[in-house]
Amino acid sequence: MSRTLVPWRRYLLVRRTAVAVTAVALVLSTTAGCGSLQSSATEVGGERMTDDRPVRDGGTLTVALNADPDKLDPSLAQTLVGRTVFAGMCEKLYDVDEAGKVVPQLATALPKTSADGRTVTFSVRKGLKFSDGTSLDAAAVVTSLLRHRDLPGSARATELAPLKGAEATGAYSVKLTLKQAYVPLTAVLADRSGMVMSPAALKKYGKNFTNHPSCVGPFKFVERVGGDRIVLAKDPNYYDARDVHLDKVIYKPIPDGSVRLANLRSGDVQIGDQMAPVDVKSALTEPKLQLFNSPSLGYQGIGLNVGNVKGLGQKPGKLDTPLARDVRVREAFELSIDRDLINKVVFQGMYEPACGPVSPESAIAPGVAASACPKRDVAKAKRLLKAAGVKTPLKIELKTSTTPENSRLGQVVQAMAKEAGFAVSLRPTEYATMLEETDSGHYDAFTSGWSGRLDPDGNIASFLQTKGAMNAYGFSDDETDALIERGRTEADPAERAKIYGELTRRANDAHALVYLYRQKNYVVAGKDVAGIRVYGDGLVRVKDAGYAK
Amino acid sequence: MAAYVLTRVRQSVITLFLVSIVVFAGIRALPGDPALALAGEERSPAALAAIRAEYGLDDNIVIQYGRFIGHALTGDLGTSSRTGLPVSDAIGQALPVTLELAALSLLLAVVLGIGAGIVAAVRRGRPAEWIANGLALLGLSVPTFWLGMVLVLAFAIAVPVFAASGYVPFGTDPLDNLRRMVLPAIVLGSGLAAVVMRQTRAAMLDSLSADYVRTARAKGLSRREVIGGHALRNSLVTVVTVLGLQLGHLISGAVVTEQIFVLPGFGKLTIDAVFTRDYATLQGVVLCTSAAYILINLLVDVAYSVIDPRIRLGGAK
Numbered sequence: 001m002s003r004t005l006v007p008w009r010r011y012l013l014v015r016r017t018a019v020a021v022t023a024v025a026l027v028l029s030t031t032a033g034c035g036s037l038q039s040s041a042t043e044v045g046g047e048r049m050t051d052d053r054p055v056r057d058g059g060t061l062t063v064a065l066n067a068d069p070d071k072l073d074p075s076l077a078q079t080l081v082g083r084t085v086f087a088g089m090c091e092k093l094y095d096v097d098e099a100g101k102v103v104p105q106l107a108t109a110l111p112k113t114s115a116d117g118r119t120v121t122f123s124v125r126k127g128l129k130f131s132d133g134t135s136l137d138a139a140a141v142v143t144s145l146l147r148h149r150d151l152p153g154s155a156r157a158t159e160l161a162p163l164k165g166a167e168a169t170g171a172y173s174v175k176l177t178l179k180q181a182y183v184p185l186t187a188v189l190a191d192r193s194g195m196v197m198s199p200a201a202l203k204k205y206g207k208n209f210t211n212h213p214s215c216v217g218p219f220k221f222v223e224r225v226g227g228d229r230i231v232l233a234k235d236p237n238y239y240d241a242r243d244v245h246l247d248k249v250i251y252k253p254i255p256d257g258s259v260r261l262a263n264l265r266s267g268d269v270q271i272g273d274q275m276a277p278v279d280v281k282s283a284l285t286e287p288k289l290q291l292f293n294s295p296s297l298g299y300q301g302i303g304l305n306v307g308n309v310k311g312l313g314q315k316p317g318k319l320d321t322p323l324a325r326d327v328r329v330r331e332a333f334e335l336s337i338d339r340d341l342i343n344k345v346v347f348q349g350m351y352e353p354a355c356g357p358v359s360p361e362s363a364i365a366p367g368v369a370a371s372a373c374p375k376r377d378v379a380k381a382k383r384l385l386k387a388a389g390v391k392t393p394l395k396i397e398l399k400t401s402t403t404p405e406n407s408r409l410g411q412v413v414q415a416m417a418k419e420a421g422f423a424v425s426l427r428p429t430e431y432a433t434m435l436e437e438t439d440s441g442h443y444d445a446f447t448s449g450w451s452g453r454l455d456p457d458g459n460i461a462s463f464l465q466t467k468g469a470m471n472a473y474g475f476s477d478d479e480t481d482a483l484i485e486r487g488r489t490e491a492d493p494a495e496r497a498k499i500y501g502e503l504t505r506r507a508n509d510a511h512a513l514v515y516l517y518r519q520k521n522y523v524v525a526g527k528d529v530a531g532i533r534v535y536g537d538g539l540v541r542v543k544d545a546g547y548a549k
Numbered sequence: 550m551a552a553y554v555l556t557r558v559r560q561s562v563i564t565l566f567l568v569s570i571v572v573f574a575g576i577r578a579l580p581g582d583p584a585l586a587l588a589g590e591e592r593s594p595a596a597l598a599a600i601r602a603e604y605g606l607d608d609n610i611v612i613q614y615g616r617f618i619g620h621a622l623t624g625d626l627g628t629s630s631r632t633g634l635p636v637s638d639a640i641g642q643a644l645p646v647t648l649e650l651a652a653l654s655l656l657l658a659v660v661l662g663i664g665a666g667i668v669a670a671v672r673r674g675r676p677a678e679w680i681a682n683g684l685a686l687l688g689l690s691v692p693t694f695w696l697g698m699v700l701v702l703a704f705a706i707a708v709p710v711f712a713a714s715g716y717v718p719f720g721t722d723p724l725d726n727l728r729r730m731v732l733p734a735i736v737l738g739s740g741l742a743a744v745v746m747r748q749t750r751a752a753m754l755d756s757l758s759a760d761y762v763r764t765a766r767a768k769g770l771s772r773r774e775v776i777g778g779h780a781l782r783n784s785l786v787t788v789v790t791v792l793g794l795q796l797g798h799l800i801s802g803a804v805v806t807e808q809i810f811v812l813p814g815f816g817k818l819t820i821d822a823v824f825t826r827d828y829a830t831l832q833g834v835v836l837c838t839s840a841a842y843i844l845i846n847l848l849v850d851v852a853y854s855v856i857d858p859r860i861r862l863g864g865a866k
Binding site: 068069070071072073076078152153154155157158207208210211224225226227228229252253254255256258259262263265266267268269312313430431432433435436437439462469470 | 579580581582583585586587588592593594595596599600602603629631632633634638639642643698701702705706709712713714715716808809811813817818821824825826
């Protein structure tokens with residue numbers, strides 16, 4: 001008997017020990033994410049774009065990005081994370097300031113536009129050098145602009161399509177001629193189209209410029225290890241090199257948010273870009289970390305297929321689905337959704353409800369404020385469905401991306417829409433497949449988002465114009481098309497604001513894209529790092545960054 | 550002998566050729582247009598057309614395959630459509646990371662697994678066996694991602710002995726390399742260690758009850774000689790076979806581990822390529838892996854034929 005009891009007791013002892021060890025591990029793993037928000041470096045809610053504490057010279061800063069950037073060629077680059085890396089090494093003719101206004105960067109002043117809007121002139125700063133040591137002049141600007149427009153596969157071709165010609169009228173003065181007045185041009189030149197590349201490097205490397213990028217910037221390209229890191233080092237040729245404090249900046253792609261946070265906590269990285277609300281909440285419990293945030297210029301919502309029958313870029317046609325046939329069905333779907341609840345449940349209340357394509361933060365033409373969003377009205381939604389004569393529950397398949405947040409968003413929408421008479425089925429779809437299926441029109445509804453552009457035209461034209469490059473909804477409205485054209489040519493800011501207000505109203509009345517929320521740019525950094533800047537364009541600027549004194 | 554080797558080489562080349570067709574066709578059968586994935590937010594019809602033209606995506610699949618295999622034969626695996634970096638460079642950078650991770654994990658699995666297996670068998674019915682069995686059960690059942698995060702929280706954040714992420718080549722800084730590789734190796738090796746422990750324990754129990762061990766004991770050999778010299782040597786045959794079978798799992802398991810610890814290895818390269826429909830990288834990675842498997846099989850077969858002449862004569866009758 002005793003021979004059987006002794007091992008059993010031993011087993012119990014071992015089991016208790018094992019349970020205790022497991023419990024400690026569990027507690028360790030969970031308590032690291034809990035704690036008092038009182039210890040937070042920065043409270044969620046307000047905006048914090050800069051940290052002006054004095055910094056010391058030297059050191060390396062590692063920035064964790066949420067994806068691996070694509071090509072490091074301003075003409076070919078497509079990704080938001082790529083723009084963040086460019087912010088460290090490629091300055092533009094114009095930039096954005098803290099208030100979201102366009103300010104000169106490599107140009108000496110804002111451009112001068114002729115009365116008919118077809119000629120634009122500006123000067124570039126003297127004495128600037130590219131990272132390869134060659135000088136920046138008007139000819140280099142012309143070379144870059146024409147390459148952005150003409151290089152096969154250029155992602156800048158559409159936004160520079162109105163550019164008819166560019167010429168150097170002096171060593172440092174540039175004249176652009178346009179096919180028609182094009183007001184968004186200045187904002188376009190404050191993005192990758194305004195990046196000036198070294199003509200010598202372009203000549204030397206051609207298409208391989210992506211592996212040897214050379215621009216004017218605080219840091220110069222050193223090396224790239226695919227999927228692992230992009231290394232930049234302080235550029236002694238930079239005109240403001242004396243005010244650049246860091247020796248090196250390393251960009252590391254870390255797609256998983258919790259891994260990004262773990263690396264911030266361990267000190268292996270100093271800045272975490274594009275942090276999700278759940279990770280921000282967790283980060284705020286860590287006294288070593290601080291938060292930066294800025295409102296974004298983009299939007300997130302649900303795209304409905306109202307006429308995409310032949311695929312992207314083709315003329316929209318008629319679709320025989322209740323959603324496409326009757327605007328009342330789409331309005332009912334929108335009225336079934338509570339934007340505030342989505343923000344609260346899915347995003348911890350850390351984003352902003354949205355009900356239009358233009359961010360209220362847009363300094364160029366303000367959009368409709370979040371408070372103007374229509375409230376949830378299930379009774380009205382039911383009435384609209386009844387009036388439309390559809391049989392309920394109306395089946396809709398909603399494609400969502402595979403992120404945990406988008407899955408939760410889909411579930412909340414599913415639950416809310418059910419009360420109004422919609423049977424929403426969710427189909428989590430991986431990004432590349434989603435693009436193909438939605439662009440070809442094989443969908444009812446999908447989670448649609450846009451990182452946003454400075455000029456409201458960049459948030460509207462491609463999406464809502466008939467045959468627009470990203471009009472996956474198959475939306476077509478002559479009045480909208482005309483307003484988009486007017487918005488591009490109208491120079492008077494007050495008049496432009498009216499045009500984009502009207503465009504917002506028309507977009508909302510069509511309910512082809514149900515705008516739901518605006519993300520905020522959340523950036524978490526070590527408290528020992530100062531001088532980083534996080535503006536509305538979502539880029540992390542490290543030019544003035546360094547370790548706090 | 551030479552004829553046999555020649556036959557096997559010929560078979561391997563044909564296998565590799567067939568694999569290259571399957572890989573090429575399989576990747577193209579994936580849903581999702583690579584031009585769209587590449588164009589991302591900026592997809593205008595003109596940009597898409599230019600991307601398709603640049604990467605020859607509009608061509609007939611046979612022409613695309615011909616171009617791919619023609620370049621591959623000259624050692625050119627193409628250029629990543631996403632980053633513009635040469636695929637051979639990317640593979641060259643990723644391969645040492647995964648090999649080191651696999652080697653360290655294997656080392657850990659062998660040392661811990663065999664050690665714990667011996668202890669469990671020798672100390673049968675005692676606490677040592679319970680502990681070893683419990684740890685093996687834990688090693689088999691704990692999800693890799695969870696274990697990785699717990700280890701990072703414990704040993705990179707709470708007690709910062711190791712790094713949470715990144716890779717530094719061993720040649721550049723051996724200490725920093727180990728600081729970054731120990732935790733991933735534990736995560737990847739723990740499952741294998743558990744399997745090895747169980748196999749060692751079972752094989753050792755068999756051996757310890759075998760006649761030759763009883764004879765050895767009767768001859769008055771020391772406990773160390775009996776266990777190490779007789780029982781373990783015979784048990785290792787099974788363990789080594791299992792280890793060989795598990796090697797493939799090490800490589801595939803590295804995918805998750807490399808994601809957790811942000812190691813720029815083969816797994817991470819493959820995942821990134823899949824999500825961005827980076828055909829060139831994906832083809833290169835899969836083809837290299839297949840070639841490695843085929844080569845190892847070829848070498849094993851040749852080695853077998855050297856050891857046992859009956860194998861090479863088997864089909865010659």
